[in-house]
Amino acid sequence: MVAVSERIQRRLTIQTIEIANETKAIRCLDWDRDRFDIEFGLQNGTTYNSFLIEGEQTALVDTSHEKFRQLYLDTLAGLIDPSKLDYLIVSHTEPDHSGLVKDILTLAPEVTVVGSKVAIQFLENWVHQPFKQKIVKGGDRLDLGNGHVLEFLIAPNLHWPDTIFTYDAKTQILYTCDAFGMHYCDDHTFDEDLELIEEDFKYYYDCLMGPNARSVLSAMKRMSQLPGLITIATGHGPLLQHHLTELTGRYRQWSEEQAKAETTTAVFYLSDYGYSDRLSQAIAHGIIKTGVAVEMMDLRSADLQEVRELVSIASGIVIGTPPTTAEITPTVQTVIGTILGATNPKQSFGVFESGAQDSESAYLLINKFRDLGLHPAFPPLLVKETPTDTTYHLCEEVGTELGHWLSRDRSIKQIKALDSDLEKALGRLSSGLYVLTTSQGNISTAMFASWVAQASFKPLGISVAVAKDRAIESLLHVGDRFVLNVLEEGNYQKLMKHFLKRFPPGADRFADIKTYPATNGSPILADALAYMECEVKSRMDCGDHWTIYSTISVGRVSKPDALTAVHHRKVGNHY
Ligand SMILES: Cc1cc2nc3c(=O)[nH]c(=O)nc-3n(C[C@H](O)[C@H](O)[C@H](O)COP(=O)(O)O)c2cc1C
Missing domain, CATH: 3.60.15.10 (Ribonuclease Z/Hydroxyacylglutathione hydrolase-like)
Structure with missing residues (x-):
């Protein structure tokens, strides 16, 4: 050298x-x-x-x-x-x-x-x-x-x-x-x-x-x-x-x-049109988080035989269309026609449009999918402006929504499959109840959690197990900051009910919830018993969860005599 x-x-x-x-x-x-x-x-x-x-x-x-x-x-x-x-x-x-x-x-x-x-x-x-x-x-x-x-x-x-x-x-x-x-x-x-x-x-x-x-x-x-x-x-x-x-x-x-995954989604995009490939990557990332495989294909250069093969094995189909119908070239038109021709009514679909102007091309396509009997996995995603971190996060959530839908039978089967003595013994592990909150750039999100434990004295640190398909997961990488809110015994039901709601992609998870900002920018829940400001130091791959180790800096208890809400379970095959 x-x-x-x-x-x-x-x-x-x-x-x-x-x-x-x-x-x-x-x-x-x-x-x-x-x-x-x-x-x-x-x-x-x-x-x-x-x-x-x-x-x-x-x-x-x-x-x-x-x-x-x-x-x-x-x-x-x-x-x-x-x-x-x-x-x-x-x-x-x-x-x-x-x-x-x-x-x-x-x-x-x-x-x-x-x-x-x-x-x-x-x-x-x-x-x-x-x-x-x-x-x-x-x-x-x-x-x-x-x-x-x-x-x-x-x-x-x-x-x-x-x-x-x-x-x-x-x-x-x-x-x-x-x-x-x-x-x-x-x-x-x-x-x-x-x-x-x-x-x-x-x-x-x-x-x-x-x-x-x-x-x-x-x-x-x-x-x-x-x-x-x-x-x-x-x-x-x-x-x-x-x-x-x-x-x-x-x-x-x-x-x-990836290639062995039971369920596959086909994601079609336009490689040289605006942000189509980036948006499709974010959707793909969200799908993969749920254990569903993705195969991406460019609408402009796709081989028609490969298109047919991919669509025939896919359970879900996502297409990114150009902003106006005028921009759908004959080649792209043929590929889209081939996709539609190879679908079956058991499949789900989603459509996004990058640089959306009149939204006509997206709605035309949606109508065709509906006429063929396919299930719409998410509402049309029309991206009118230059994508921001919020847009990519939304795309990821939309992908996860589709992945959850496609893997719903598998998830139910998995929960039913486990009910042994071992599972009952595991269920005797108990924990507190918490809400993780974070705010980064324009994105704010939260997760209700119980798998939280202190992990170290020096430095002061905690671990949280976060399922790989959680929306908040992509905001918990090394260096990211969040707040751990500790819920109070006898006073947690409202927060629990709120944060366990099913939030559609892009929903405001803090609507009607009183918060104030921590020094690290993340929301502190006004009704929490205590909070700690955390910074992610490492992540350990633990099968279907990431164990996130974080150090804590600032923290405060609002009511010194109150107790932490405790969570008891009977079996260890759910939270
Ligand atoms: C009592 C209870 C405890 C939970 N604890 C955890 C946890 O520690 N880690 C986790 O990833 N999810 C946990 N969950 C699940 C999530 O709170 C919830 O399903 C999730 O916020 C919804 O997923 P999403 O945020 O990706 O939309 C728990 C759920 C319940 C009911």
Whole structure:
């Protein structure tokens, strides 16, 4: 490893580093990336990684986000004469990696753009100028000379429909762009510290790759044919080298678990329309939380046979439509027609519209689904403005609602199945009654809880078991803050009744409830006996629950002589 250079411009910095023979990484470090997309929920910033391979000919693998324009182009010019670039490999066309393609074409008019057929078509529509191009399929090769023979692997849906991976036989590096990445920003080029990155790695998988688990397994099958793999050079976060086997093993395991799920939902979206793919990811994330698998498909590039197959195995179907009927192209129309033709009345459906204007396209589709006898899983989700954290949270809740509906028989069966002596013994564990509340950005939510216990003296800490499909779960990641409200004996019924209501997605859970803000911003229930301000320190995966360990700082008791409400049960197979 040689020459690490850093140029600071507010909280955007660039790191260039030689990662292998004649191969440099240009990592654009975005330290304060906003939490505006669901996949950025952990707030650890992100990086956009681009790579320069210099054989006898030169190739740039991906560019960067346009917010790095000047920094990136100056850095590139410091490494080579950009006008002499031979190839620009576009792993996929999402703007955070291809945002500077037009700039590269201006600096290097003779460069050949390499990508999948779908990617090149998208770029043609986007740049509106002729450029040299090379469409590649799986197994195609490109010899840059000096041993750098590049081989392309198709990896559709990871996480855009047009994705390709690039393998360099000389350095045994596989360039995967979004796949195997994570939104994690720090100076480490590689994955030295597993503990530091594993939560972000999993969260990113859950948001972007989990909904494409079958595609992950297909891509990994292709990867297993490669003669050797030393490094996975991802488009976001540290490159995988030190824990390559462990981390790819986790991808395989998670994807196999997903692929085995009994129930599947098909989520159709429009990859290059507004925020359709982001909204669909948030819905998918909410569905997956309930143990129902998701398969996502792009309406613009879907293969009709695959559409039929997916719809025939799915129990639920979600479609994102464009904002006006005028924007439904003949291709999209054919795919939607194929979806409708393959449905059956036992299925449930949901429709969302990104950039909603007249809502006509959404309602037309809803009527067609209804005419075919499908059950509407949630009211149409019409997103008129640029999505915010509230929108993504709403999408997640809507997805969870659909997942609960589809898995309702399974949940009832599970509860009935357990009634042994052991369950009765477990039921003798008793606890207090509490309400967890949190307020983050524009989102406020709450959960009634009893599985709460003190967990440490130094520091003062508590644990809470939170079911994986709870709405509040996505707001209880490391660093998140909440309030634990302790309910009072003889004075908890009203709060219990309120917080155990079934809240539809997006509902205000604090309507008619008196609260005041804690110093950490979360609501304190005015009728609680005591409260504590908490900060999440770690999460342990405990089957169907997360055990959330949090330290507590500020706390207060409102009535010194009152007692905590206690919860006694008979069996341990419910709360
Ligand atoms: C007595 C009682 C105790 C509960 N304790 C917990 C708990 O500790 N953890 C949990 O995840 N859910 C618990 N629940 C379930 C949730 O309070 C409730 O079903 C949930 O708020 C609704 O899900 P949602 O918030 O995702 O819509 C409990 C329910 C009852 C009736």
